[in-house]
Amino acid sequence: MDRLTDHLIVISFDCLSSLDLRIIKEMPNFQELLKIGSYCPNVKTIYPSVTYPCHATIVTGNFPSRHGVVSNTKLQPGNPSPDWHWHRHHIKGTTLYDEAKKARLTTAALLWPVTAKAEIDYNMPEIFANRPWHHQIAVSLWNGSTSFQLEMNRRFGHIRNGLFQPQLDDFVLEAAVETIQRKKPNLMLIHFTDLDSHRHYHGFSSEQAHEALKRHDDRLGRIIKALREAGIYDHSTIIALGDHSALDESKAIKPNVLLKEEGLINVNAQGKITDWRAYCKSCDGSAYIYVKDRDDQVTYKKVKALLDKLKVDEKNGIEEVLNGKEAGERGADGTCAFMIEASLGFYITEGLQGEYLDVITSEEVKAGKYTFASHGYSPEKPDYDTILIASGKGIKEGAIVPSMHLTDEGPTFARLLGLHLGDTDGSPVRGLLSL
Template sequence: MESANRPKPDKYVLIISIDGMANYYLQDPNVRMPHLRALIRSGVCAEGMESVFPTATWAIHSSLVTGNYPRKHGVLGNWVVDRPSRRVGEHFGDRMWDKRDVLRGETWYDAAKRMGWTTASICWPVTRGADTLDYNIPEFYEQELFESHSTRSLWDELKAAGLPVELYGEWSRDHARGPMQDWLTTEIAKYLIDRHSPNLLQLHYLLPDSCQHDYGVRSREAYWSLEFVDERIGEVLKALKQKGILDKTDVFVVSDHGFVNTTRTFYPNVLLKHKGWLAPNLDDEHEFSGSRVVAVSNGGSGYVYVLEDDAEAKELLLDEVRRALAESEGVGRLFEREDFPSLGLPGAGELDGHCPDLAFEAEPDCFVHFDYSGEEVIASFTKFKGMHGYLPQREELKAVFVAAGPSIRPGTSLPEIRIVDVAPTIARLLGTELEDTDGRELETIWKEEVRLW
């Protein structure tokens, strides 16, 4: 590899993603996050950060690391339909695919490895099988996936050190034990810093997302979760200081999306079932070989797939499906394939294996549910009190961007940025560029000597 001839640099980058932290929390006096606010005072904070559509974790983190919209990087949401197999495709939990199978374009950690940096990642989406991560524990929910796909040498080290990695899956699945999962992520980060000091370390904290799903936005549980994560950030910064490398580390704290409260549920597949277009497989709820139309949820939005091979029959059916959705309660905005590029989704002839025929945003208090077992198309209750997945332009969905460190100009406020701008900016710190990104480097955040470097 090209990196083999490069000496390991004496500088570091830490990237922390706080899942579900809306930008509006930065202005909320009830949010006690002293470590994050200290970083803001000593560095840069954006007025907001526009995410991508759908505002779903796996698509967004793919945009974060590549600087591209889903149209280009290929991860179109947490869930898609895989047309060749006529099965629901799960990016969620990295259950089905390795990173190399689905994520297109160079990531910032690929570039870091190319530049001779050591790389580490804990609980970061779409990293299963990523061979440019020296130390990797992807975001899983099943213990067997943690055991089989985490970096074996690191996993064995952590066991020997007494860290309870055998509970990672159990703690990941159970929202009530979410604090334990984020605690374990932090303990692993501290271990890595102390024993291996990776040049690039990326961490993903999940608790604020779980608490808002369960209890809603601005709930006491949501506030507590943000404070808990801030304490974990403080521990990671302390570990860097104890190792003597904090003053050589540029720190980025970002989030992937905001949240809204939800009170209703829309079941598109029940609608399709009533129309006679969806034929459930009673033995496998994710297999749709006998169906003509199927929908998947990405929280506050949905994708609709017409599974007709004959072009003329497909167009006729598509027109009926379009009309049924437009007339249904719960659907806010409907998007045609020609609208997709403006949303950052694939255009005609692009990513046809996973690209839907229609997309829609639900009404803003409505959660889109995949389930087709019931009879109600719209219900006046919801499994989740808080949700994301809606259009990223909504103010409530705006995300957080904070940066501080030896390369960052202190006391700087940025106007609203785009989430695709983060990767080209981090690439600058690596001494390289990512080719053909949708985002742009945030040039004004650098100290003078870095901007001229």
């Protein structure tokens, strides 16, 4: 299969929404891409619509039920900071960067989720120190390209301020510009989280979120400039995309509080879990309910009765209850006992203490206990789509694809690079491609 482009630059602006399109159309660098490229204003995301499953879908073309990354974090009941699905081995099957590597194309990834220990030439994986004895730089170096990361940290490490935004994305940007100019990769995956962070802590339509969009436009401009300075702009394709949208919330619900009251979660005097029969695994706007022993019908029926009772009263914040089979049919983890969807204005946590329902205050958000906006909700929620903009070699000029699915992105990118991801849930979007 012939390649349609020599250099594919995929830029994920985490939490970029279809509702942002009217705003970024007025920003100079997004405007430049839109003027000479094509776009889809309504990209339907996956379920659950959280970052790690979304990014695994983007590079595989498959739903979470198939690629295996069914939530951001692992099921670790009682762990106040569960480990994330950081590593490549969490993804079942092949990926866009695996196929590029097989084709002897040069690959680079900057803070792209689920790439720790991946076979990527220039890899700075998204992973953080999650143990008291871990050091962030050492963890990153161990799980990515050591010499490449050392060089990026030597040059630009002074920009970073831990995981805080916008400094983290500013660091990623400088590393991306340097990599484009010096390495000229055939495939480059870049993940920016500035917008997502500010929506979480200030709200979807906050001034802070708007300022993050402006910074993203500047970052996009710097990447376009780097491609020109490297002499590869005319041989490159730029993809700007989002992974999910977000919704404001004012109330947090804690199903584990009720599961504990029902005797399905046991805790010690310090409030730590010692054993469990059923557990609520949060995906923010949705959540899995797992039954430890899948043959335990007594616990299953007890949990079902509890959820059915909660759903009756809209004040409890549960819009829908799915069983495991139904969750799997929607692309989520079919091994769960149940999957619950939060109503508008609510989101779900794994908290064990206090009451089932908490009203979110500014003080709690500042303390990092809660957020003002979340994702993870069903893709069927209104005004919840994301977008994709494509420009450059191999892309039609001026085409508008009315709608597509997140699973279609990987196969489309593979076609641009003359690659094939095999039998995928999504398909190449021919309406974007020049051939």
